[in-house]
Amino acid sequence: MAEKVTPRDVDYSRWYTDIVLQGKLADYSPVKGAMVIRPNGYAIWELIQSNLDRLFKETGHVNAYFPLLIPESFMQKEAEHVEGFSPECAVVTVGGGKKLEENLYIRPTSETIIWAMYKKWINSYRDLPLLINQWANVMRWEMRTRLFLRTSEFLWQEGHTAHETYEEAEEETRKILNVYQKFAEEYLAIPVIPGRKSEAEKFAGAKHTYSIEAMMQDMKALQAGTSHNLGQNFAKAFDVQFQDKEGKLQYVWATSWGVSTRLIGALIMAHSDDRGLVLPPKMAQRPIVMVPIWRGEDQKQEVLDYADGVLKELKAKYNVIFDDRDQYKPGYKFSEWELQGIPLRLEIGPKDVAKNALVMVRRDTMEKQFVNRDGILQTVETALDTMQKEMLERARNFQQENTFDVDDYDTFKEIVNGKGGFIRAHWCGNPECETKVKNDTKATIRNIPFDQKKEAGKCLICGGASDGRVIFAKAY
RNA sequence: CGGGGCGUAGCGCAGUCCGGUUAGCGCACCUGCCUUGGGAGCAGGGGGUCGGAGGUUCAAAUCCUCUCGCCCCGACCA
Numbered sequence: 251m252a253e254k255v256t257p258r259d260v261d262y263s264r265w266y267t268d269i270v271l272q273g274k275l276a277d278y279s280p281v282k283g284a285m286v287i288r289p290n291g292y293a294i295w296e297l298i299q300s301n302l303d304r305l306f307k308e309t310g311h312v313n314a315y316f317p318l319l320i321p322e323s324f325m326q327k328e329a330e331h332v333e334g335f336s337p338e339c340a341v342v343t344v345g346g347g348k349k350l351e352e353n354l355y356i357r358p359t360s361e362t363i364i365w366a367m368y369k370k371w372i373n374s375y376r377d378l379p380l381l382i383n384q385w386a387n388v389m390r391w392e393m394r395t396r397l398f399l400r401t402s403e404f405l406w407q408e409g410h411t412a413h414e415t416y417e418e419a420e421e422e423t424r425k426i427l428n429v430y431q432k433f434a435e436e437y438l439a440i441p442v443i444p445g446r447k448s449e450a451e452k453f454a455g456a457k458h459t460y461s462i463e464a465m466m467q468d469m470k471a472l473q474a475g476t477s478h479n480l481g482q483n484f485a486k487a488f489d490v491q492f493q494d495k496e497g498k499l500q501y502v503w504a505t506s507w508g509v510s511t512r513l514i515g516a517l518i519m520a521h522s523d524d525r526g527l528v529l530p531p532k533m534a535q536r537p538i539v540m541v542p543i544w545r546g547e548d549q550k551q552e553v554l555d556y557a558d559g560v561l562k563e564l565k566a567k568y569n570v571i572f573d574d575r576d577q578y579k580p581g582y583k584f585s586e587w588e589l590q591g592i593p594l595r596l597e598i599g600p601k602d603v604a605k606n607a608l609v610m611v612r613r614d615t616m617e618k619q620f621v622n623r624d625g626i627l628q629t630v631e632t633a634l635d636t637m638q639k640e641m642l643e644r645a646r647n648f649q650q651e652n653t654f655d656v657d658d659y660d661t662f663k664e665i666v667n668g669k670g671g672f673i674r675a676h677w678c679g680n681p682e683c684e685t686k687v688k689n690d691t692k693a694t695i696r697n698i699p700f701d702q703k704k705e706a707g708k709c710l711i712c713g714g715a716s717d718g719r720v721i722f723a724k725a726y
Numbered sequence: 727c728g729g730g731g732c733g734u735a736g737c738g739c740a741g742u743c744c745g746g747u748u749a750g751c752g753c754a755c756c757u758g759c760c761u762u763g764g765g766a767g768c769a770g771g772g773g774g775u776c777g778g779a780g781g782u783u784c785a786a787a788u789c790c791u792c793u794c795g796c797c798c799c800g801a802c803c804a
Contacts, residue, residue: 254765282796337802359804393802400803453804473804512804543763550762581764599763609763726804 254589257524262468263396269518270397273527273590283395283402287511290590291398293535294514295405299385301437301532302407302509305429311381311409316363318387319354324362328487331361334454338390340402356389361455361480361506364410365488372412372502375494379422380412398515399472399726406510412502414494416481419503423479426507427460430475438513439530439641440464440520441649442474443672443721445697450681453506457481463696463721465649466519469670471696471723474516477507515726520645521614527591528614530641531634538564538630539571539592543580543599556623557598560608563627588613593637594630614641655719659710666691666724673722676707678714686711687722696721 254272256264270276275291287295303313319342326332335358342354357363364382372380389403409426413419427444434442442462452459456478464474485491485501494500521528531537542557544550554574564570571592573583580597587595597609606623610630614637621629652671656662665673677683677695687710688694702718709716 388804390803394800404804406804476804508804510804541763545762576762579762579764579766581762581766583765584763585765597763601763 254585255524255526258467265524266515266519267397269522269527275514275518275527276397278397281402283392285397285401287405291514294517294529294533295511297437297533297535298433298509298513299407302429302433303383303385305433306383306407306409309381309425309429311383311411313384314382315384315386316357316360316367318357320357320360320363322353322355324366325355327362328455328483330483331455331487335359335390338392340389340391357386358388358390359506359508360384360386360388360408361410361484362488365484365490365504368410368412368502369488369490372490372492375414375492378412378414378492378502379418381409381422382411383407383409396515398511398518400512404511406508408506408508411505412485412490413505414492414500414503416479416503419481419505420479423460423477423505423507426505427462427475427477430462430477430507430509434462434464434474434513434516435642437530437532438517438520439532439638439645440474440516441642441646443697443699445699445702445721447476447697448681448684448695448720450684451694451697453478455480455483456506457483461697463672463723463725464516464520465645465652465672465723466516466726467648468519469652469672469723471672471721471725472512472516472519473696473725474513475507475509478505480504480506521641522591525585525616526589528641529591529593531593531638534591534593536569536571537593537634538568538596539573539583539587539594540564540596540598541573541580541583541587543597545600549600552603553598553600556603560596560598560623560626564630567627568630594633596630612637614644656710657707662687662693662710662722663691666693666722670724672696674719675710675722676705676716676718677720678709678712678716680709680712680714683709683711683714691724693722693724696723696725 255268258265273290274288276285276287279286339358340356342356343350368380371377385407387403387405392400392402395401411422413422431442431444434440442464444460444462447459447461453476458479460477461473462475464472466472482501482503484504490502491499492502517533518527521530540557540561542553544553561570561572584595591613593613595611602608607620608623608626610619610621610633611617612633653674654665654671655674656665662673662675665671684695698720705718707716708714
């Protein structure tokens with residue numbers, strides 16, 4: 251086999267790049283830090299979009315679109331927000347050949363322009379809640395970029411909601427995090443840990459931030475989605491008030507939440523192997539490839555006729571690739587589709603025609619089965635369902651096997667600097683202890699899990715009192 | 727911005743030290759034949775401002791000067 255993919259244990263980061271390029275998911279663009287998402291990669295994004303969009307609508311949200319350019323003065327209205335985002339913004343200073351009166355920021359996120367509009371739209375409690383989502387591109391000037399994981403421009407969805415009370419905003423924030431968790435697990439087959447971010451790691455301008463954290467195959471953590479309770483920070487900055495039932499003016503309570511094309515990076519790093527991409531069936535627009543095999547013209551016709559029947563049957567439910575290209579041999583085709591992560595391969599040759607059978611190969615396990623031609627649609631459906639379930643289970647086991655409870659700093663450092671993983675350790679809540687860990691080891695607090703058990707303990711660093719464990723890990 | 731490296735065909739490279747026919751190789755691509763149960767073979771073919779500018783020379787991918795760009799490693803981040 252010609253080596254198109256660097257094995258993971260040789261160089262994980264080269265492996266990742268090879269998967270993306272060889273799987274034709276994306277390519278480098280002429281613009282530094284930006285990438286082109288190719289059809290294979292965009293197909294994954296479309297599935298992320300369509301499924302999440304449905305889940306958002308089921309929870310009462312609607313879509314809208316706000317402009318790419320944001321007046322500089324808007325960006326500067328919320329103090330923490332300015333501080334957090336200014337360094338990574340691209341700014342338009344010239345338009346129509348003239349220097350602009352006011353610079354325009356390319357959105358790094360849309361809170362400011364959206365809240366400027368919400369001021370116009372919200373007057374009464376009857377206007378609330380306002381539950382808007384947008385699918386958009388954003389730009390954050392990055393020094394070091396990686397395909398899908400960190401590019402200057404990326405695609406995402408950002409939800410921005412407005413509520414009457416803190417409690418309602420809080421409920422929304424948590425509700426969305428649940429949606430993200432459900433999507434990650436049921437569709438991406440990636441188990442995640444939902445929890446609250448520490449003060450140091452929260453979104454610039456939020457009261458607090460929740461996240462779902464996933465473990466990649468190299469034991470590093472990847473933040474797969476965030477949901478922020480913005481409190482009244484933006485309402486105050488943009489003076490968005492509503493009249494409540496008693497006729498009193500109150501500032502609106504806000505949330506925002508998002509996931510990005512980064513999820514594609516997560517999908518790759520959670521499941522793929524040294525042969526290439528591995529897609530969970532629900533993330534494959536084309537879940538099946540059929541490869542007909544023959545020897546000589548007489549066999550060719552016989553095989554193609556037989557295959558055509560199978561194809562027609564499967565097409566009722568699935569988007570099937572029928573690879574009858576004559577210039578490539580089967581082995582070549584097998585590798586090519588494996589590289590692109592097609593979940594199921596069906597091989598049809600003279601022997602199968604004779605036996606009224608087919609050969610079915612699962613991409614995740616590479617397990618080869620001889621299956622009966624009759625009932626093929628059902629067989630395929632079952633195989634894809636099983637695959638989807640088993641991929642999640644496998645990832646969950648992996649995550650559990652690489653999560654450790656640690657009570658002393660030496661062991662902590664040993665693990666972090668060694669094979670890595672999630673470390674559940676006690677923390678007193680002091681940001682200084684958190685910073686020390688980060689400076690010593692580069693590991694950070696990923697989040698404080700919702701399912702944290704009450705457990706008396708001592709902070710890993712200062713020995714101060716702690717009543718539960720938080721998740722530490724090196725992160726992408 | 728600091729440290730390291732690289733620009734020669736779509737991709738990966740050789741040639742540069744020591745200047746000299748028409749700039750070469752592998753992969754990919756095109757045509758034909760032949761093949762097809764794990765990345766076949768043969769024959770033919772297309773494709774180059776040697777990153778750019780200037781200079782030295784009878785002669786520059788090769789030597790000199792300047793310049794542009796990119797990649798990797800460190801300080802920010804979904």
